[in-house]
Amino acid sequence: MQRKTGVVVASYYLGVDIGGTSTKTGVVSDEGRTVAKLRVPSVLHKGREEGLQGLYETLDQVVEQSGVGWRAIRAIGVAAPGTMDIPAGVIFHPFNLPGWENLAIRDLVSERFRKPAILQNDANAAAYGEYWLGAAxxxxxxxxxxxxxxxxxxxxxxxxxxxxxxxxxxxxxxxxxxxxxxxxxxxxxxxxxxxxxxxxxxxxxxxxxxxxxxxxxxxxxxxxxxxxxxxxxxxxxxxxxxxxxxxxxxxxxxxxxxxxxxxxxxxxxxxxxxxxxxxxxxxxxxxxxxxxxxxxxxxxxxxxxxxxxxxxxxxxLASDAGFIGAAGCALKAYSPC
Amino acid sequence: MQRKTGVVVASYYLGVDIGGTSTKTGVVSDEGRTVAKLRVPSVLHKGREEGLQGLYETLDQVVEQSGVGWRAIRAIGVAAPGTMDIPAGVIFHPFNLPGWENLAIRDLVSERFRKPAILQNDANAAAYGEYWLGAAxxxxxxxxxxxxxxxxxxxxxxxxxxxxxxxxxxxxxxxxxxxxxxxxxxxxxxxxxxxxxxxxxxxxxxxxxxxxxxxxxxxxxxxxxxxxxxxxxxxxxxxxxxxxxxxxxxxxxxxxxxxxxxxxxxxxxxxxxxxxxxxxxxxxxxxxxxxxxxxxxxxxxxxxxxxxxxxxxxxxLASDAGFIGAAGCALKAYSPC
The missing domain is CATH 3.30.420.40 (ATPase, nucleotide binding domain)
Known part of the structure; x- marks a missing residue:
């Protein structure tokens, strides 16, 4: 949280856990409060363009639902399955679906929403979620x-x-x-x-x-x-x-x-x-x-x-662990504190 | 290295790797140069008092041999085998010899020589030696x-x-x-x-x-x-x-x-x-x-x-890895930089 001229301004982080069947996403405050979450069927099988479009719409939707607005979102954490290059933000071929090979998903999401973003493996993100706000x-x-x-x-x-x-x-x-x-x-x-x-x-x-x-x-x-x-x-x-x-x-x-x-x-x-x-x-x-x-x-x-x-x-945290952890990783990387 | 009024003053760290049969020790500069080393048969079987006395003499000996003098030694790293509490600086029963149970070896060494000291597991120390100055x-x-x-x-x-x-x-x-x-x-x-x-x-x-x-x-x-x-x-x-x-x-x-x-x-x-x-x-x-x-x-x-x-x-680094790594851990913990 940042304090400005006496007013407490919370920062928010958007987490998304992309799965083969469903995508879980949520807006999490820097204090660890989930202010909105949304789970939708993944449309990855529709190919890269339509799949990404669907993902972007879902992210817009959950931010709207949260009521905090995009301006309050400081960074985005993306969790995905399979092999990847985490520091490069690239997923290799996570869904065994055509169109998803060697995708620079971190930078695509970052550019689309003009926010800094991180990529993390889904199980790692879930571990971080449990570590940050769950059983650990x-x-x-x-x-x-x-x-x-x-x-x-x-x-x-x-x-x-x-x-x-x-x-x-x-x-x-x-x-x-x-x-x-x-x-x-x-x-x-x-x-x-x-x-x-x-x-x-x-x-x-x-x-x-x-x-x-x-x-x-x-x-x-x-x-x-x-x-x-x-x-x-x-x-x-x-x-x-x-x-x-x-x-x-x-x-x-x-x-x-x-x-x-x-x-x-x-x-x-x-x-x-x-x-x-x-x-x-x-x-x-x-x-x-x-x-x-x-x-x-x-x-x-x-x-x-x-x-x-x-x-x-x-x-x-059940199936929320992934998006919470992804948001937590974004906070860890881009928190101003 | 510290620079004082134009003069470069190197710091040195004393590493010791206590084994059941031999004890390896050496003086290592903050740049990773081993300026003296000494390997002696362990006298642990003579019991705690005599064993520690032997250890202290060995440390005095290698520092003397190094020519840098105790004043230039900034900290001491102690590596030992077996189960231990590393943050507490206590070895539990590493040599299966009477007298060596639950020994606060880090603080004993620290007090004896009035230097800060750390304790590390011997294999961990050797890993750190190879990481700092060896094949890794x-x-x-x-x-x-x-x-x-x-x-x-x-x-x-x-x-x-x-x-x-x-x-x-x-x-x-x-x-x-x-x-x-x-x-x-x-x-x-x-x-x-x-x-x-x-x-x-x-x-x-x-x-x-x-x-x-x-x-x-x-x-x-x-x-x-x-x-x-x-x-x-x-x-x-x-x-x-x-x-x-x-x-x-x-x-x-x-x-x-x-x-x-x-x-x-x-x-x-x-x-x-x-x-x-x-x-x-x-x-x-x-x-x-x-x-x-x-x-x-x-x-x-x-x-x-x-x-x-x-x-x-x-x-x-062969059998030097342990004392070099122990010295490196002491440097990491107590380097002024």
């Missing part, structure tokens, strides 16, 4: 896991996002936890965490168990025509299905191995778990068992001091 | 592996040592690379990197191969009464023994898995390999094959951009 607001360092189809990560050390020399840091879903005898990805990577704890792996392990004859309400749902999806398994686990519960807790065990590796590498004060696949968090018995499994397995497998002191918890 | 002097971020009986690590991100929330960062020898079916440590840890790539593992794999009937000059040496040690295996590999060479290159493959995990986590600009078990480095065919194996396996198992751009090399 009192921590100095953080490992943030985002569980979904894939497993993403974001790392904060001493208040800074670790982006890496090639904008590749925090891609911890790809760390190898079973170098021999494990599954292999389509890219030829063996035994990575994601191949064990990602949503696809959950489905694969469920199929294997059903084929082996396991009893489960999942089988009934499939017979009623439902599709075997991570969400179906999660729902069945929430409803207490024993097979689904076992599969979910196995996921927690694998995630614990990944977490142990992070503890031995950067030793964060806190580890947070967010993303779509968090099983209702503390609202459900399976959500509570899941986090307890992660904590228990981590404690069992690491050294006494970090085992005892590393706080492991669920993230709190 | 032109890099902004670094993973440093130290290969010996155990596998240690040190991480630099944006010019800062990552020490972790509980002084446990960089302990990457303990990351799990084979969660199922791997060997188990005496502490009940399964499948860690050290259990595959540490010197003890090298000996264990050699024994297994010899018991399975493998032909090797190692067998002749054992029959001549030599002991099966990592050094013997390394020497045989340097002399071109096929079994020894295979075992050493397997070690390189395991180290590559660990390196892939570090790349997916902190994505350093550079990865350096140092320590006692580096097989003659570029001076020997096996040393050259070893680093090539690490590079090749890393490239095979990670993503295109970091695979292509991460520089992987041997460390350069």
């Amino acid at each position: 607001h009192d921590a100095r360092s953080l490992m943030f896991w985002t569980l979904g189809t894939g497993i993403g990560g974001g790392i904060i050390v001493n208040g800074e996002i670790v982006t890496g020399a090639h904008s590749h840091a925090g891609e911890c879903g790809h760390i190898i936890i079973q170098m021999e005898g494990g599954p292999t990805s389509e890219h030829g990577i063996h035994g990575s965490l994601e191949l064990y704890a990602g949503a696809k792996a959950l489905v694969r392990r469920c199929e294997a168990a059903l084929n082996a004859g396991a009893r489960s309400s999942i089988r009934d749902k499939l017979e009623q025509g439902e599709e075997l999806t991570p969400v179906l398994i999660a729902d069945c686990a929430i409803q207490g299905d024993a097979l689904a519960e076992r599969l979910v807790l196995e996921t927690g065990q694998y995630l614990a191995i990944g977490t142990v590796n992070i503890i031995h590498t950067i030793n964060p004060e806190m580890v947070l778990i967010g993303g779509a696949m968090t099983f209702g968090q503390y609202e459900t018995p399976i959500g509570r068992k899941f986090i307890e499994t992660v904590r228990h397995e981590v404690r069992k497998r690491t050294f006494p001091i970090p085992a005892e002191r590393t706080r492991i918890d669920y993230a709190r | 002097h032109d890099a902004r971020s670094l993973m440093f592996w130290t290969l010996g009986t155990g596998i240690g690590g040190g991480i630099i991100v944006n010019g800062e040592i990552v020490t972790g929330a509980h002084s446990h960062a960089g302990e990457c020898g303990h990351i799990i690379i084979q969660m199922e079916g791997g060997p188990t440590s005496e502490h009940g840890i399964h499948g860690s990197l050290e259990l595959y790539a540490g010197a003890k593992a090298l000996v264990r794999r050699c024994e297994a191969a010899l018991n399975a009937g493998a032909r090797s000059s190692i067998r002749d040496k054992l029959e001549q009464g030599e002991e099966l040690t990592p050094v013997l295996i390394a020497d045989c590999a340097i002399q071109g023994d096929a079994l020894a060479e295979r075992l050493v290159l397997e070690t390189g493959q395991y180290l590559a898995i660990g390196t892939v995990n570090i790349i997916h986590t902190i994505n350093p600009e550079m990865v350096l390999i140092g320590g006692a078990m580096t097989f003659g480095q570029y001076e020997t065919p096996i040393g050259r094959k070893f680093i090539e194996t690490v590079r090749h396996e890393v490239r095979k198992r990670t993503f295109p951009i970091p695979a292509e751009r991460t520089r992987i090399d041997y460390a350069r």
Whole structure:
């Protein structure tokens, strides 16, 4: 906040988290208050021009909705998935859609709205959101896991996002936890965490168990025509299905191995778990068992001091974390203070 | 360097790397010139009082040898192994010797010589030495592996040592690379990197191969009464023994898995390999094959951009890295500039 001749003038930062299916955006004050937010289906599949046009309209819309006006927006933070060059503000090919290759999205957004802008990886931005205003607001360092189809990560050390020399840091879903005898990805990577704890792996392990004859309400749902999806398994686990519960807790065990590796590498004060696949968090018995499994397995497998002191918890900002973190990064880069 | 009334006055920093068998110490100028160094056998086994007395005498000796005098020493950096509280300057129990538990070594050294002092983990200090004046002097971020009986690590991100929330960062020898079916440590840890790539593992794999009937000059040496040690295996590999060479290159493959995990986590600009078990480095065919194996396996198992751009090399400062890095940390903390 700036004080001018006795009047307190707040600054605002616009955050946007561009995803393949939806784009989340919001206006956040320098004190961390979200004054407006908007979630729209992404129109990226319509190509670069129309996709960008849609993005610009969404940003105009949320700023209008906020009532603060563009003049009060100091900077824009853009979060996007996939490989990118963060310092250059360029995304490489994040959506696997034609037209989105090597796009200088930071400068395009900056020029369109005549505001300074930053680019950040989406999981890194979400980590920063949780660090700034979420479950890690009192921590100095953080490992943030985002569980979904894939497993993403974001790392904060001493208040800074670790982006890496090639904008590749925090891609911890790809760390190898079973170098021999494990599954292999389509890219030829063996035994990575994601191949064990990602949503696809959950489905694969469920199929294997059903084929082996396991009893489960999942089988009934499939017979009623439902599709075997991570969400179906999660729902069945929430409803207490024993097979689904076992599969979910196995996921927690694998995630614990990944977490142990992070503890031995950067030793964060806190580890947070967010993303779509968090099983209702503390609202459900399976959500509570899941986090307890992660904590228990981590404690069992690491050294006494970090085992005892590393706080492991669920993230709190849900799908707002990305745009909040992106706005926070913009504030960090362009705050006048 | 400080300029006073036209006269250039250099500052000096005293670095000390306390090890279980030897203590390395040196006086380093603020420009990175080592003006004196001294390596003495550690007398830690004589207990706390005598051990500290020996340490103090060594420090007095190297400062005298340097010719700069205590007045020119601005601060002292102390590096030690094992678990510790770095910000508190306390080592917990690094030498497994009676009398060395919970020792406030930083303040003891500081009070004894009336100089500001810092404490750092030995592998972290060595990483900082290589970053400041060694093979990574032109890099902004670094993973440093130290290969010996155990596998240690040190991480630099944006010019800062990552020490972790509980002084446990960089302990990457303990990351799990084979969660199922791997060997188990005496502490009940399964499948860690050290259990595959540490010197003890090298000996264990050699024994297994010899018991399975493998032909090797190692067998002749054992029959001549030599002991099966990592050094013997390394020497045989340097002399071109096929079994020894295979075992050493397997070690390189395991180290590559660990390196892939570090790349997916902190994505350093550079990865350096140092320590006692580096097989003659570029001076020997096996040393050259070893680093090539690490590079090749890393490239095979990670993503295109970091695979292509991460520089992987041997460390350069050998056993001086620790005291140089400790002096560098003291400079960073207490330089007047």
